[in-house]
Amino acid sequence: MPLHIHFIGIKGTGMSALAQITSKSEGTIVTGSDVSQKFFTDSILEKAGITVLDFNPENVVNADLVVVSAAYDDIHPEVIKARELNIPVFSYPQFLGRLMSEKKGICIAGTHGKTTTTAMVGKILLSSGCDPTVVVGSDVPCIGGNAHVGQGEYFLAESCEYRRHFLNYSPEHLIITNMELDHPDYFKxxxxxxxxxxxxxxxxxxxxNL
Known part of the structure; x- marks a missing residue:
């Protein structure tokens, strides 16, 4: 039986990247839901052949696993429905950590410069023939968008410190660009x-390596 994964808030930069990566897995069906407002990820998701639905609790009924964006919480109707049906619900960083654990993880962390550094490292690895899987927080032409689904051994990801999300990841290699006080709503x-x-x-x- 195919594995059906549904992404709540799929148009987000990180969520759309995970959806693209997951859609390339053999035997996996990927769907997602979001607001009707246009995002740059609309064309990326369309190119990947991923269906984007309007929010509706019925969207999750046939799902085997649900991934929810950090933009939404446990009172989202689709999350409530998934929990009622005992469908496993993962947050974005939890699911990213799960995918990273299947390869050699490279985390790019830091208060500033994460996206640029992730793009640079991704380009270097691609140019050197490593063919990594890449998740980056912007549309980066040199890697073909905000994600690259590679066949190599490395999983490279932009890794955010907010609410300690990056502690869901288990990297073998870590770059920290800098550290300053940011996200004062969370960090004391x-x-x-x-x-x-x-x-x-x-x-x-x-x-x-650090």
Whole structure:
């Protein structure tokens, strides 16, 4: 039986990237829902052949797994319906972490410069023949969009510190561009920010690189 994965808030940059990657897995059906407002990811999703639906609790009825954007919470009607049906619900960082765990993870973290650095590293790996899977927070022409589905051993991802989301990832290689106080609605002070990055670095294996 095919695995049906439904993405709630699929037009988001990160969510659309995960949808593209997942859609390339053999035996996987990918659908998603979002608002009718146009985003740059509309054309990307259309090119990938991924159906985008208006929000409706019935969208999840036949799903085997649901991924929900950080833009939505547990009171979203589709999330409520999925939980009523005992369908597993993953947040964006939880599902990204799951995908990364299947390969050698490379995380690009830092307060500023994550997108640019991820794009640069992605281009270097592609040019060197490594053919990585890439998730980046913008439309990057040199990798073909906001995602590249590679056949190589590396999974490269832009990794956000907000609410310590990046602690869902288990990288073997980690780049931290810089660390400053940002997201003051979550981080108490600079020490809290530094603690979060320290926690991420502590997840590196003995053979890992920082």
């Amino acid at each position: 002070d600079l020490s809290d920010v530094l603690a979060a990055f320290s926690e991420l670095a502590a997840k590196l294996p003995e053979h890992g």
